[in-house]
Amino acid sequence: MEQITVKASQSSYKVSVGAGIRHKLSDFLPKSYQNVFVVTDTSIAPHYLDDYVSSLLPDAKITKKIIKPGEAAKSKDVYFNILDSMFEAELDRKALVLALGGGVIGDLAGFVASTYMRGIDFVQLPTTILAHDSSVGGKVAINHETGKNLIGSFYPPVAVIYDVDTITTLPEKEVRSGYAELIKEAYIGNADFLSQLLEREKLDKENQEQLIQDLSLGIQVKTKIVEADEKENDLRKFLNLGHTLGHAIEAEAGYGTFTHGEAVAIGMLFALELSENRFGADLRLGEFRSWMERNNYPMHLPDLSAERLVKRMQMDKKSENKEVHMVLLREIGDPVTEKVDHDTLHDAVISFLERLSRT
Incomplete structure (x- = not known):
């Protein structure tokens, strides 16, 4: 088992990563609780709810x-329905x-906890690889009709308890999705971890020792960044590589x-190409592309319009006055936010889409 301490402005909390630790949940809580409210979904409850309870x-x-389950749960209606249930209890x-589940459950239950009676304790119990990213750092939110995560707050959990046993039931596409965020963290903060991932033949969700190590290394990179920039004023933007x-x-x-992770992996491929062209660094681009191919990441996009993609990129939360600010790498472990002008971006996207179509 691995434990990482995250130092937040309000308090510190531990992230525990191990196998079978759901059977010892009370041992990892910061104190005893007499009244517990569990939020989960229909895809998780039959497998793990009884173990945790x-x-x-x-x-x-x-x-x-x-x-x-699903992104639709992060709605105002579901949010208020959960609050009603909490008052009834x-x-x-x-x-x-x-919060027992993936990123949707963590975001939703965390936001509920942050607003119920002006804030009560909550614990993240992630059940996907991808949720290693959303469960650490204290960002909680629901969606609005005009966009994702527009109603939310920064509200750290009192603990993150990550039982890797729950990952064995994940479909392969969700394993790929989670590892895209792990390799992103390796690129921005741990060159040795990046080498381990790129040199590994295939992703293996059954190798629990390796999984615990990978999750812990990724969480350590994110922890270092969120401790330095808890409210996403500067450095935390680097986590948006890809x-x-x-x-x-x-x-x-x-x-x-x-x-989400499959799309981010394609976005990383683009960002790494742009980075190499701009800064001349060797970012192991060919090895990254081979890693994606070996692990069956989608390398063919549907017939997408470069113009429409650029327009959507201009609406990204890092953009300012429709100028796109992208996270790029000067070298491995040295991320930077760079403004990319419209013509350069448009030409780069067209070229990238053409290369993917020939893959």
Whole structure:
């Protein structure tokens, strides 16, 4: 098992990563709780809910809220429905919210906890590789009709308890999705970790020792950044490497065509190419492309319009006055935010799409 301490402005919390630790949940909580409210979804509850609940104190009052999975759950209606259930359960300010699931559950349950009675404790119980990213750092939110994560706050959990046993039930595309964020973290903050990933033949969710190590190394990179920039004023933007084009591809292709991580991996390929052209560094681009191919990342995009992709990139949250600010790498481990003018970006996207079509 690995433990990482995250120092937040309000308090510090531990991230525990190990196998079978869901059976010892109480041991990893910062204190005892008599009233616990669990938020999970119908895809997770049949597999793991009973394990987590049975490991709590025997005299604790447990209320379970099981919702439908998917991004649609991060809505105002579901948010208020959960709040109603919490008031019905007569939770007080010393109660605990458990967020059992992937990133959607963590975002939603965390935002509920941050606003119920002006804030009560919550614990992240991630069940996907991708959720290693969203469960650490304290960003919680729901969606608005005009965009994702526009209603939210910075509200750190009191603990993150990550049982890698839950990853064995993940489909391969979700394993790919999570590892895209891990290799992103390696690129921006750990060259040795990057070498380990690039030199590995295939992703292997069954190798728990390796999985614990990979998750811990990725979390360490993110922890260092969020400790230095908790409210995303500067350095935290570096965690968006690959996301500018990645988000545009997700939206333009239609949500669900690619997983988030698959789109980010394609966006990273573009960002690394742009970085090499701009700074002349060797970013192991060929090895990264081979890694994507070996692990069956999608390398063919549907017939997407370069103009529409650029327009969506101009709407990215890092952009200013429709000028695109992209996270690039001067070298491995040295990220920077660079302004890319419209003509350069347009030509680069066209060229990138043409190369992908010939892959």
